[in-house]
Structures are given as structure tokens and as C-alpha cells.
Amino acid sequence: MxxxxxxxxxxxxxxxxxxxxxxxxxxxxxxxxxxxxxxxxxxxxxxxxxxxxxxxxxxxxxxxxxxxxxxxxxxxxxxxxxxxxxxxxxxxxxxxxxxxxxxxxxxxxxxxxxxxxxxxxxxxxxxxxxxxxxxxxxxxxxxxxxxxxxxxxxxxxxxxxxxxxxxxxxxxxxxxxxxxxxxxxxxxxxxxxxxxxxxxxxxxxxxxxxxxxxxxxxxxxxxxxxxxxxxxxxxxxxxxxxxxxxxxxxxxxxxxxxxxxxxxxxxxxxxxxGQVGYSRKASEETNTKFRRSLYFIKDLYEGDIITEDSIRSVRPGFGLAPKYLNEVIGRRLKRDVKANTAVTSDSIAGLFETEM
Missing domain, CATH: 3.20.20.70 (Aldolase class I)
Incomplete structure (x- = not known):
């Protein structure tokens, strides 16, 4: 020292x-x-x-x-x-x-x-x-x-x-x-x-x-x-x-x-x-919304299967992270969704649910 x-x-x-x-x-x-x-x-x-x-x-x-x-x-x-x-x-x-x-x-x-x-x-x-x-x-x-x-x-x-x-x-x-x-x-x-x-x-x-x-x-x-x-x-x-x-x-x-x-x-x-660190900085907080996330690009209904052509990774960042794209495709919707709305876990059956 x-x-x-x-x-x-x-x-x-x-x-x-x-x-x-x-x-x-x-x-x-x-x-x-x-x-x-x-x-x-x-x-x-x-x-x-x-x-x-x-x-x-x-x-x-x-x-x-x-x-x-x-x-x-x-x-x-x-x-x-x-x-x-x-x-x-x-x-x-x-x-x-x-x-x-x-x-x-x-x-x-x-x-x-x-x-x-x-x-x-x-x-x-x-x-x-x-x-x-x-x-x-x-x-x-x-x-x-x-x-x-x-x-x-x-x-x-x-x-x-x-x-x-x-x-x-x-x-x-x-x-x-x-x-x-x-x-x-x-x-x-x-x-x-x-x-x-x-x-x-x-x-x-x-x-x-x-x-x-x-x-x-x-x-x-x-x-x-x-x-x-x-x-x-x-x-x-x-x-x-x-x-x-x-x-x-x-x-x-x-x-x-x-x-x-x-x-x-x-x-x-x-x-x-500064110091070594990988955490998000204060000056970045207001810009997190501009990161990419998953969005529905067409209207879908309860029970529909999510297909590759029904979602995209786009800005802004209010939806699920793009890394979940493959996990979302093929799953069934729990409710109706509109085009141009964020993909969220509570609208998709079985996503992140723990199996017993």
C-alpha cells in the first residue's frame, strides 16, 4: 500500500x-x-x-x-x-x-x-x-x-x-x-x-x-x-x-x-x-428507456401462439430484454395484446414460472 x-x-x-x-x-x-x-x-x-x-x-x-x-x-x-x-x-x-x-x-x-x-x-x-x-x-x-x-x-x-x-x-x-x-x-x-x-x-x-x-x-x-x-x-x-x-x-x-x-x-x-465499476451510472438512468426491448408488431388475442413475425427487438426499452426472444416465441398469450405495445412476462403463459 x-x-x-x-x-x-x-x-x-x-x-x-x-x-x-x-x-x-x-x-x-x-x-x-x-x-x-x-x-x-x-x-x-x-x-x-x-x-x-x-x-x-x-x-x-x-x-x-x-x-x-x-x-x-x-x-x-x-x-x-x-x-x-x-x-x-x-x-x-x-x-x-x-x-x-x-x-x-x-x-x-x-x-x-x-x-x-x-x-x-x-x-x-x-x-x-x-x-x-x-x-x-x-x-x-x-x-x-x-x-x-x-x-x-x-x-x-x-x-x-x-x-x-x-x-x-x-x-x-x-x-x-x-x-x-x-x-x-x-x-x-x-x-x-x-x-x-x-x-x-x-x-x-x-x-x-x-x-x-x-x-x-x-x-x-x-x-x-x-x-x-x-x-x-x-x-x-x-x-x-x-x-x-x-x-x-x-x-x-x-x-x-x-x-x-x-x-x-x-x-x-x-x-x-474514478473507480472500477460496471454498474449503471446516474447520468445513464434517464436513457435506459432508449435501449432495445421486445415489442409486439401486430394485434394478437388470448390463446394465440407468439410467432417470430409477431414481435421485434426495437427501441424503446420498456419491454422484455431482447435476450428473451427465443423463450417468448412459441408461447401462448394469456390475454389480448395490441400492436406496438411492449412484451411483458405477465401476458405470456409459462414464462418465468417455476415448475413444481
Whole structure:
């Protein structure tokens, strides 16, 4: 049995509507006011949580121009790692106003820490949960330190193989994490849907026995919504106010209308999955009369033998079910019947009567 996790009073699990996380990342573009508007927009769109990232450039990389630290391809080509993270980071003195505002308007806020000092800052702010980013899933010491807080932890698994995922899970358990979830992820920005191989998600659920979700870097919602049908309990998407805003992550992030659609449609998909069942549904009840049933197609009289040319299977469904056709043919009528009236058991001699 896969155990649910709880974040800020919200139950997250297989029998719950998907938990939607809006990832702010660097989409504030260096403006606290923009960051606050993103928090508000995520709440308005219906997201369960807004997530930020907690690092400084010097806590995530080294200030170096050597080739190892140069970005030579992709969205951020031409920058050093230090320059990228200086551009993209969320200043630490913004964290308290962001946490305060999120709590004021009623949306959960938590973060991805990238070193122990970030965890300490987030603990001081009362973070209700933690996210381990895909690139940090191999940093087992960081995972153990986060786990020591006793808070729920969500780990992205982009680029990690099955062995590395198992090692990260073991580190979290050893560190004391009791509420753990993992996210299937492709760490491409953006990532093509064809890279996601969503059948892996179902395998992860079976293999690791944890609440599992999707960190989705595709440009639309199709991959995320499909993942719900395969068992995803958490959906994370990058979120911005304007995809053309020019920031590090803007171009592959959802705008408010897209996030609103994701929140709405994910719940619809989850409701449509429902439970295994073959009983008639409430929405079908008024249409049962349109099923086929047996009807007399000519006038007959008491004592007549019912022949094949005197009844038919037609709509509506007020008569006997068509499966009784062969049992009805050849029997004698107990009373007169009119054409275009339903065949019923009380008009036919011997039908359904128990022999003594």
C-alpha cells in the first residue's frame, strides 16, 4: 500500500485529485514585485502550491571562466554557470515577504534548497515541505540533511537512472524522511513530449512504491494530463506571467491561462478515472428507456401462439430484454395484446414460472 503524504494539510495520494505545483524558478526576472504577482496568479489559477528555488550563485557553483563552467549550447549558451545563477537566483531577503504573502492569500509555498544553508533559511521561515531538484538528486548528503528536518520531501529524478533513484530514496529514508514522493522528469528545457516515455511513471510506482508524479518541461499540458491517467499524483510546471518576458525560464513556462487550464483539466481527468465499476451510472438512468426491448408488431388475442413475425427487438426499452426472444416465441398469450405495445412476462403463459 503506497502511503499518502501531507503538505500543509493537503492530502496527496492515489485517491486524491492531483497536487499542482507552480514552479516560479527564475521567472521573477529580478523583480520582487513580479515574484509577488506570480504567487498571486498561481493562487488565482487554482494551483495547490507555488515553489521557489533557494540558492546563491556561490552556493551552487564556482566563479570561474574555465571551460568546465561555460555553457555552450541550449537556452543559456554563452554564459558561465556563475553568471546564469547570478541572473536567475531568488535573493534570500525576498524569501520572507514571499512566504508571508503566500500565507496571507492562502497558497502553500515551499522551495528547492541547493545547500545546507538554504535548508536552514527555509526552516527559519517554517517551510512545510522540500523539493530536491533533478540536478541535486545525486547529492546524497543534501538529501539526508533535508530529510533530517522531518518535513515531506519531493524529489525530481531527471537524468537519474534506476540505481541513482534508489540511492536517493535510501538517503532520504536514512536521513529520517517519513513522507517521500518522487517525480518522473526530463531535464530538457523545453523537453519534447516524445522524450517523456510516460510508461516509465507506472513502472516507478510499482518499482519504488512511492507517491509519484511528473515534473513537466513540455510546452503544453498534454503530457501532464496524460500522466494522471498513468497514476501521477503530483504535477509540477514552470509558471510565468509572460512567456515572452525574456527571463531564463520564461520561454518554456505556462502563462496564467495555461496554468488555469491545467488545474481545471487535471481534476477532470482524475474524476474521469474514478473507480472500477460496471454498474449503471446516474447520468445513464434517464436513457435506459432508449435501449432495445421486445415489442409486439401486430394485434394478437388470448390463446394465440407468439410467432417470430409477431414481435421485434426495437427501441424503446420498456419491454422484455431482447435476450428473451427465443423463450417468448412459441408461447401462448394469456390475454389480448395490441400492436406496438411492449412484451411483458405477465401476458405470456409459462414464462418465468417455476415448475413444481
Amino acid at each position: 503506497i502511503s499518502n503524504i501531507h503538505i500543509n494539510g493537503r492530502v496527496i495520494g492515489r485517491n486524491q485529485a492531483p497536487y499542482i505545483i507552480a514552479e516560479m524558478s527564475a521567472n521573477h526576472n529580478g523583480h520582487l514585485e513580479a515574484a509577488l504577482r506570480i504567487v498571486e496568479a498561481a493562487k488565482s489559477a487554482g494551483a495547490d502550491a507555488i515553489k521557489i528555488q533557494t540558492y546563491r550563485p556561490d552556493t551552487i557553483t564556482l566563479k570561474s571562466d574555465l571551460p568546465d563552467f561555460q555553457i555552450t549550447e541550449g537556452l543559456w549558451a554563452g554564459r558561465t554557470l556563475y553568471d546564469l545563477y547570478e541572473w536567475a537566483h531568488t535573493p534570500w531577503d525576498w524569501h520572507k515577504p514571499l512566504f508571508d504573502y503566500a500565507r496571507k492569500i492562502g497558497i502553500t509555498i515551499f522551495s528547492s534548497p541547493f545547500d545546507n544553508t538554504a535548508v536552514d533559511l527555509l526552516e527559519d521561515l517554517g517551510a512545510p515541505a522540500y523539493k530536491i531538484a533533478s540536478f541535486e538528486v545525486v547529492d546524497l548528503a543534501l538529501i539526508r540533511y533535508v530529510a533530517s528536518t522531518g518535513k515531506p520531501m519531493i524529489m525530481s529524478t531527471g537524468m537519474a537512472n534506476a540505481e541513482e533513484i534508489a540511492e536517493a530514496i535510501e538517503a532520504a529514508r536514512v536521513g529520517g524522511c517519513k513522507q517521500l514522493a518522487i517525480l518522473h522528469c526530463v531535464s530538457g528545457y523545453p523537453a519534447p513530449a516524445s522524450d517523456y516515455n510516460l510508461r516509465t511513471l507506472a513502472d516507478m510506482i510499482e518499482r519504488f512504491g512511492l507517491i509519484t508524479g511528473l515534473s513537466d518541461h513540455t510546452l503544453d499540458n498534454i503530457t501532464a494530463l496524460t500522466s494522471i491517467a498513468l497514476g501521477a499524483s503530483i504535477i509540477e510546471k514552470h509558471f510565468t506571467l509572460d512567456r515572452n518576458g525574456g527571463g531564463p525560464d520564461d520561454s518554456f513556462s505556462l502563462e496564467p491561462a495555461g496554468l488555469n487550464q491545467l488545474c481545471r483539466d487535471s481534476r477532470t481527468v482524475w474524476q474521469a478515472l
